[in-house]
Amino acid sequence: MKSLVLVKQVPDANSVFRINAEGTWIDESNLSFAMNDYDRYALEELLKLKDAGKLEEVVALTVGSPEASSVLRTCLAMGADRAIHVKHEASSRLDPLSIARLVVAATRDQDFSLILAGLQADDDNHTQIGGLVAGVLDWPSATAVMSLELKDGGTLRVERELENNELQVVDLKLPAVLSVQTGINSPRYATLKGIMGAKKKPVTTLTAADLGVEATSGLRSVSLSPPPTGKGADVLSGSPDEVATQLVSRIREKTGVL
Amino acid sequence: MQSKIIVLAEHDGKVPREISLELLGLAHRIKEGSEVKAVLLGSGIESAAAELASRGAAEVVYVEGTAVENYNVDAFRKSIEPILNDEAPDLVLIGHTPNGWDVAAPLAGRLGVPLVTGCAQITMSDERTLFTRKAFNGKFVHQVEVTGARPLLATVDKGASAPFDGTTSGTVRKIESRLSLEDLRASYIETRAGETGGLDLREADVIVSAGRGVGGPDKLGVVRELAEALGGQLGASRAVTDAGWLPHEHQIGSSGVSVSPKLYVACGISGAIQHVVGMKGSGYIVAINKDPDAPIFGVAHVGVVGDLFEIVPALTKALREAKGR
Numbered sequence A: 001m002k003s004l005v006l007v008k009q010v011p012d013a014n015s016v017f018r019i020n021a022e023g024t025w026i027d028e029s030n031l032s033f034a035m036n037d038y039d040r041y042a043l044e045e046l047l048k049l050k051d052a053g054k055l056e057e058v059v060a061l062t063v064g065s066p067e068a069s070s071v072l073r074t075c076l077a078m079g080a081d082r083a084i085h086v087k088h089e090a091s092s093r094l095d096p097l098s099i100a101r102l103v104v105a106a107t108r109d110q111d112f113s114l115i116l117a118g119l120q121a122d123d124d125n126h127t128q129i130g131g132l133v134a135g136v137l138d139w140p141s142a143t144a145v146m147s148l149e150l151k152d153g154g155t156l157r158v159e160r161e162l163e164n165n166e167l168q169v170v171d172l173k174l175p176a177v178l179s180v181q182t183g184i185n186s187p188r189y190a191t192l193k194g195i196m197g198a199k200k201k202p203v204t205t206l207t208a209a210d211l212g213v214e215a216t217s218g219l220r221s222v223s224l225s226p227p228p229t230g231k232g233a234d235v236l237s238g239s240p241d242e243v244a245t246q247l248v249s250r251i252r253e254k255t256g257v258l
Numbered sequence B: 001m002q003s004k005i006i007v008l009a010e011h012d013g014k015v016p017r018e019i020s021l022e023l024l025g026l027a028h029r030i031k032e033g034s035e036v037k038a039v040l041l042g043s044g045i046e047s048a049a050a051e052l053a054s055r056g057a058a059e060v061v062y063v064e065g066t067a068v069e070n071y072n073v074d075a076f077r078k079s080i081e082p083i084l085n086d087e088a089p090d091l092v093l094i095g096h097t098p099n100g101w102d103v104a105a106p107l108a109g110r111l112g113v114p115l116v117t118g119c120a121q122i123t124m125s126d127e128r129t130l131f132t133r134k135a136f137n138g139k140f141v142h143q144v145e146v147t148g149a150r151p152l153l154a155t156v157d158k159g160a161s162a163p164f165d166g167t168t169s170g171t172v173r174k175i176e177s178r179l180s181l182e183d184l185r186a187s188y189i190e191t192r193a194g195e196t197g198g199l200d201l202r203e204a205d206v207i208v209s210a211g212r213g214v215g216g217p218d219k220l221g222v223v224r225e226l227a228e229a230l231g232g233q234l235g236a237s238r239a240v241t242d243a244g245w246l247p248h249e250h251q252i253g254s255s256g257v258s259v260s261p262k263l264y265v266a267c268g269i270s271g272a273i274q275h276v277v278g279m280k281g282s283g284y285i286v287a288i289n290k291d292p293d294a295p296i297f298g299v300a301h302v303g304v305v306g307d308l309f310e311i312v313p314a315l316t317k318a319l320r321e322a323k324g325r
């Protein structure tokens, strides 16, 4: 059985973000990028299945700028067998539906039975790529998956995270698409051997034109701005000892716990 | 031009969930004079449907049947799709809840229309509809517009809108589900509680929580000492429990526990919405974070911008001195 994991390159969360000149998104120049955290868990889940002899192949795919090839190299170094890079210069301006259509077009006829994605991306927080791909393919899907088990007869048992520490157990017929929640496993790190080996693994590069998909931005970013100020914390200043003294008196005044 | 807005409602057995009433409230405010309808799926839900009809929906279409008795992505999507095709709404509102986002994206993919998720506000005029949401886990407010597609599909955050405050005398229409469980590719098995240890943070008067900013399990000591000095319990963000620095029972937030201590101290926590919903009911909130733009400062009462490894030990020391130890 062949599997696919969808991955995305996102700006490192510790970056200092500046809004771009048009005021529509962040200025992406001079940022450092990393693999979206949720996607690391999705990849690990497939690698575990492959280690257990339940999957033949794990393929990583990204729709992203030319620089996004580095996340594919990370996936290959962690253990993916091959990678597909759908190159798009302005991928952060593509709407999620176009990305889903590109994913489907790029993997058509490749016989994948299981597609995994991260629950959301840490930059746009869209929380929809997995479900959209399932909708376009007309496959069953599940989101916020916290455990998965391949059963006999082409079925998958998954546990979906609900709220308040509850889980929903669902069976899905394969082929299926899942989006994975953080904490489902402990993602592995690439080893030096993995990093060396990754160089020899195949990466297929495609474009929207190759795939005959008209990639649009039906979802247009109008503005990006800092959250409104006004209410919020009184920010204390001074040396650590000074702020500590101020905090103690605030806590004493306001809480009654001292 | 009159617009038609459909709310996809959720229920807990017999009663509509609060998010559904919030969506009805939002639907009435999005554009003056809109026609607002609700869709509800389940089994034995006539009274829940009637309640929605009195709390903002001009018509409630409810689908009854065993296939939709429990939430199931395949049955729900297949039941909602024909209703949307018949009704041809301009906008469909869905809760940004685990079941809401689970069905919204497959529905959008099938209908071939974009989806906007996690909205806090939506405004509509004859010319354009603007969706206000968050990006970068709350660091920024993101406004988006959908061009050239109908219906518009959006998921809306819990608690973002006030429920409809009037009463309506809407009609109720039942649709018997013809789906059979055998034909579905997804089946609901059960809902169960996640693992918990002995810790119950819901009763604590003081909680001191550690976030990813603490940097590692070996560095939790300073936060633990502050919790001890305050006679409180140790809480955590999901980043900390996912990484295994603390067991899951310490996790506060939408998928962890909701707490309401008299004092909550957040150390190295950014303040993502899923964390905030679990602690915003705290009496007094102190945030310590080195990023002045961290969203946690938007919910805290008092904040310190700085390195927690300098601030937290100084606070512990000052507390011990104040207590005369």
Ligand SMILES: Cc1cc2nc3c(=O)[nH]c(=O)nc-3n(C[C@H](O)[C@H](O)[C@H](O)COP(=O)(O)OP(=O)(O)OC[C@H]3O[C@@H](n4cnc5c(N)ncnc54)[C@H](O)[C@@H]3O)c2cc1C
Residues within 6 Å of the ligand: A013, A119, A120, A144, B137, B210, B211, B212, B213, B214, B236, B237, B238, B239, B240, B251, B252, B253, B254, B255, B256, B257, B267, B268, B269, B270, B271, B272, B273, B274, B275, B278, B288, B289, B290, B291, B294, B306, B307, B308, B309
């Ligand atoms: C469906 C869903 C459910 C979720 N449920 C939950 C939940 O129940 N609970 C939860 O917490 N999250 C939950 N999350 C995850 C949530 O979105 C965030 O990812 C998480 O809360 C981030 O944790 P954090 O604030 O510790 O880490 P980060 O967001 O990485 O923030 C770390 C912070 O530490 C600061 N920092 C770093 N070093 C220092 C230092 N030396 N001194 C001071 N500050 C420092 C940084 O400035 C940053 O603000 C959920 C997400 C989803 C999608």
